[in-house]
Amino acid sequence: MPDGMMVDYDGLIPNNVGLNQDARLRKALETWHPGYIDWWKQMGPEGFQENLVYLRTAVGVDPKGWAKFDYVRMPEYKWGILLAPAVEDRRIGFGAQKGEPAWQDVPGEYRAMLRRIIVIQGDTEPASVEQQRHLGATAPSLYDMRNLFQVNVEEGRHLWAMVYLLQKYFGRDGREEAEDLLRRRSGSQDSPRMLGAFNEATPDWLSFYMFTFFTDRDGKMQLEALAQSGFDPLSRTCRFMLTEEAHHMFVGETGVARIIERTCQAMRAAGIEDPGDSERVRALGVIDLPAVQRKMNLHFSLTLDLFGAEISTNAANLFNAGLKGRYREDKLTDDHVLRDATYPVLRCIDGAIVSEAAPALSALNMRLRDDYVADCQGGVGRWNKIIEKAGYDFRLTLPHVAFNRHIGEFTALPVDTEGRVLDAANWAARRDAMLPNADDAAYVASLMRPVSARGAYANWIAPPKVGIDNKPGDFEYVRIEE
Amino acid sequence: MAEGGAAVKQHLIDPEICIRCNTCEATCPVGAITHDEANYVVDPGTCKFCMDCVAPCPTGAIDHWLLVRAPFPVDAQFTWSELPAPAAESEDGARADALDEEAAALIAEAHARGGHARAPRSASQPRINLFTRDAPAIATLTGNYRITARDAESDVRHLILDFGTTPFPVLEGQSIGLLPPGTDAAGRPHLMRLYSVASARDGERPNTNNLALTVKRVAEPRPDGSIFRGVASNWLCDLERGAELRVVGPFGATFLMPDDTDADILMICTGTGSAPFRAFTEHRRRSAPHAKGRLHLFFGARTPQELPYFGPLQKVPRTILEQELVFSRLPGTPREYVQDRMRARADVVGDLLGRPATHLYVCGLRGLEAGVESALTDIAAAQALDWPALREAMRTDGRLHIETY
Numbered sequence: 001m002p003d004g005m006m007v008d009y010d011g012l013i014p015n016n017v018g019l020n021q022d023a024r025l026r027k028a029l030e031t032w033h034p035g036y037i038d039w040w041k042q043m044g045p046e047g048f049q050e051n052l053v054y055l056r057t058a059v060g061v062d063p064k065g066w067a068k069f070d071y072v073r074m075p076e077y078k079w080g081i082l083l084a085p086a087v088e089d090r091r092i093g094f095g096a097q098k099g100e101p102a103w104q105d106v107p108g109e110y111r112a113m114l115r116r117i118i119v120i121q122g123d124t125e126p127a128s129v130e131q132q133r134h135l136g137a138t139a140p141s142l143y144d145m146r147n148l149f150q151v152n153v154e155e156g157r158h159l160w161a162m163v164y165l166l167q168k169y170f171g172r173d174g175r176e177e178a179e180d181l182l183r184r185r186s187g188s189q190d191s192p193r194m195l196g197a198f199n200e201a202t203p204d205w206l207s208f209y210m211f212t213f214f215t216d217r218d219g220k221m222q223l224e225a226l227a228q229s230g231f232d233p234l235s236r237t238c239r240f241m242l243t244e245e246a247h248h249m250f251v252g253e254t255g256v257a258r259i260i261e262r263t264c265q266a267m268r269a270a271g272i273e274d275p276g277d278s279e280r281v282r283a284l285g286v287i288d289l290p291a292v293q294r295k296m297n298l299h300f301s302l303t304l305d306l307f308g309a310e311i312s313t314n315a316a317n318l319f320n321a322g323l324k325g326r327y328r329e330d331k332l333t334d335d336h337v338l339r340d341a342t343y344p345v346l347r348c349i350d351g352a353i354v355s356e357a358a359p360a361l362s363a364l365n366m367r368l369r370d371d372y373v374a375d376c377q378g379g380v381g382r383w384n385k386i387i388e389k390a391g392y393d394f395r396l397t398l399p400h401v402a403f404n405r406h407i408g409e410f411t412a413l414p415v416d417t418e419g420r421v422l423d424a425a426n427w428a429a430r431r432d433a434m435l436p437n438a439d440d441a442a443y444v445a446s447l448m449r450p451v452s453a454r455g456a457y458a459n460w461i462a463p464p465k466v467g468i469d470n471k472p473g474d475f476e477y478v479r480i481e482e
Numbered sequence: 483m484a485e486g487g488a489a490v491k492q493h494l495i496d497p498e499i500c501i502r503c504n505t506c507e508a509t510c511p512v513g514a515i516t517h518d519e520a521n522y523v524v525d526p527g528t529c530k531f532c533m534d535c536v537a538p539c540p541t542g543a544i545d546h547w548l549l550v551r552a553p554f555p556v557d558a559q560f561t562w563s564e565l566p567a568p569a570a571e572s573e574d575g576a577r578a579d580a581l582d583e584e585a586a587a588l589i590a591e592a593h594a595r596g597g598h599a600r601a602p603r604s605a606s607q608p609r610i611n612l613f614t615r616d617a618p619a620i621a622t623l624t625g626n627y628r629i630t631a632r633d634a635e636s637d638v639r640h641l642i643l644d645f646g647t648t649p650f651p652v653l654e655g656q657s658i659g660l661l662p663p664g665t666d667a668a669g670r671p672h673l674m675r676l677y678s679v680a681s682a683r684d685g686e687r688p689n690t691n692n693l694a695l696t697v698k699r700v701a702e703p704r705p706d707g708s709i710f711r712g713v714a715s716n717w718l719c720d721l722e723r724g725a726e727l728r729v730v731g732p733f734g735a736t737f738l739m740p741d742d743t744d745a746d747i748l749m750i751c752t753g754t755g756s757a758p759f760r761a762f763t764e765h766r767r768r769s770a771p772h773a774k775g776r777l778h779l780f781f782g783a784r785t786p787q788e789l790p791y792f793g794p795l796q797k798v799p800r801t802i803l804e805q806e807l808v809f810s811r812l813p814g815t816p817r818e819y820v821q822d823r824m825r826a827r828a829d830v831v832g833d834l835l836g837r838p839a840t841h842l843y844v845c846g847l848r849g850l851e852a853g854v855e856s857a858l859t860d861i862a863a864a865q866a867l868d869w870p871a872l873r874e875a876m877r878t879d880g881r882l883h884i885e886t887y
Contacts, residue, residue, distance in 0.1 A: 471604070
């Protein structure tokens with residue numbers, strides 16, 4: 001067994017980072033631990049804290065120890081610090097210091113920059129738990145409830161992952177940042193979370209699936225970029241987090257897919273030929289496809305804002321410094337330095353959207369966003385296959401990247417989902433056809449009724465194709481009655 | 483690969499379930515998984531069945547095995563939007579017990595009489611074939627206790643194998659393969675021996691990375707007066723603490739316990755056939771001591787001194803386990819066999835047979851089967867149940883499991 005694969009489960013904090021040999025760090029984390037548990041109890045899932053939930057816990061970081069399934073009470077979940085195995089003689093893969101040995105300690109000149117990206121990544125993790133804390137009460141099935149809680153405990157673990165880096169490598173500053181991660185609150189007026197999309201509400205399960213599909217996918221892209229980092233502890237942390245993040249993608253993609261499947265099924269059974277006939281579709285108690293499209297438009301556009309400004313010196317500096325690479329940098333075949341390269345960037349010039357070649361280094365946010373859009377497109381294509389299979393012409397589409405933006409080139413530009421620039425009056429008139437409107441919100445809210453019988457699913461969502469851990473359909477994923 | 487039309491198992495990814503998250507491709511140690519814009523696929527010429535990709539897959543899409551005449555090439559898999567239908571000979575709902583030919587043959591032999599077995603519906607998903615003859619796990623022997631009386635003729639050992647930092651996930655009812663060191667008279671490596679795990683999934687003690695085996699020393703007199711000594715069992719029984727063993731597996735995907743705590747479990751065994759039932763009992767005791775479902779054990783040996791775990795069994799409360807310990811060589815008492823006691827408890831057994839949540843397990847020497855079968859036929863008949871029909875129904879429902887050797 002290679003070094004660092006062993007997870008020590010004996011202490012308060014399961015880990016494979018030799019916590020027992022580092023008294024200072026252990027003390028720091030054990031001091032932080034009660035605050036975390038308090039945060040979880042206050043801001044984690046509302047209710048269900050005493051119920052047994054069928055969760056997976058990593059018992060090792062190699063593929064074989066990866067997923068152990070068992071009933072766990074959420075506050076007793078083993079939140080640990082798990083790093084992917086070290087790669088021998090790992091080198092910095094990009095930027096000005098490409099080819100030099102990866103850093104095992106924080107390089108002094110990049111200290112502030114590095115701390116900042118770790119804090120930003122760390123801040124999103126508890127934020128999403130806070131955003132989703134009310135959803136347990138309206139879960140459409142025990143299966144979905146379990147998936148929600150799995151996502152929540154793993155976001156909690158991702159917070160631990162970032163706090164470990166702060167506490168281990170950033171001394172007093174790191175300790176304070178770690179405390180602040182527990183202090184900020186999603187949606188709070190006084191101390192909001194750092195990024196916009198993480199202060200939005202997740203009012204219903206359609207939003208939850210959209211969030212896990214679109215916004216957690218931004219998390220995946222950021223983690224992929226940070227997994228390339230020349231700061232080796234960050235790279236190893238993110239590599240392990242990515243394995244968990246895949247489950248969150250799964251919950252989002254299949255959640256929306258099951259809604260679409262159910263809607264198509266109900267429309268077929270009722271003889272409805274026009275999926276746009278929302279009134280008739282809603283009379284069946286399922287979610288009409290145009291409402292799904294509007295939710296998509298919202299979550300996609302909010303998430304694009306997370307990629308930051310299209311042209312960014314900050315992104316260039318992070319890359320040049322070897323701290324944050326491109327998506328799957330190690331699979332790319334250029335010089336990994338990008339000094340003279342260019343990259344096409346969409347700009348807003350005189351009220352029109354045009355493509356312009358920009359220095360590739362400054363355009364890294366744009367590039368990551370493009371990779372993200374392609375990744376989203378794959379999932380949307382699979383959703384459309386379900387609609388196609390059911391024999392309907394309707395297709396879901398990603399809105400134009402300039403639509404409904406609040407950060408970057410297209411901030412507040414009145415653009416429709418096709419990318420056509422509108423005048424303000426026209427935008428206002430069409431807004432409700434493009435973004436979730438009051439009727440959508442009221443209708444979807446009316447469907448949010450808990451279903452907690454074993455093997456039963458709310459009328460608006462189809463059962464999954466396979467159970468978690470290959471469990472049968474009527475498996476009791478959450479023990480509601482003890 | 484597929485010679486003479488023989489079916490081979492092919493590892494496939496279900497494109498309808500896969501979310502293209504790339505986890506499998508990132509995990510595969512031999513680069514067998516690749517993708518295009520449509521699908522993630524497994525190259526049949528490269529995949530070594532190491533199963534590294536299975537646990538990290540968030541969807542279960544990766545856990546598909548199809549019996550095929552000739553493997554589907556990667557190019558064909560790229561075009562799929564769903565998996566092809568299984569070939570006729572691959573029974574629907576069947577799971578592979580082992581991907582290792584040697585182990586598969588041993589398990590097929592042990593299950594030969596039960597018909598094609600299926601796992602209980604609520605069983606946990608077993609991991610199989612994590613370690614192979616070429617790349618075995620190394621365990622350290624940390625305990626070797628005799629569990630039959632010192633003066634008893636039968637020498638049965640309780641062995642504890644510690645896997646240190648190597649994850650070796652097992653479920654109750656699964657087996658592991660041990661590779662005795664050295665070679666046979668012809669210079670070939672010794673055959674693998676399969677042993678049922680006698681401890682619960684979370685270890686001999688909770689949350690330890692070890693497991694227990696029940697091993698009987700084979701020493702049988704031959705007609706010529708000499709004694710046949712089993713290679714593997716004598717090696718194991720004489721092994722000292724600290725010794726290292728090469729372990730293959732785990733194996734077995736059907737002889738598993740139901741996780742449903744409402745399920746009643748009827749267990750019938752002799753000798754070391756008790757190993758999986760010790761594991762079942764431990765798991766229930768730890769995970770659901772107040773379960774609605776009950777455990778019933780019919781356990782036969784010649785004498786209490788020769789009954790493995792006789793002492794420890796005395797300490798298991800009846801609320802956890804109803805025990806019927808049956809002895810065939812008690813001085814001054816008529817010989818009694820397991821099937822005799824089953825008949826004597828026909829009311830209990832009959833009641834259990836009539837319940838839809840009862841799972842029946844038989845484990846022990848092959849000679850046990852005929853007597854048990856005949857007792858079950860009569861007991862069922864008294865309840866107006868047709869045993870052959872019920873047996874078949876229980877089998878297809880994953881509620882009947884027979885493992886004999």
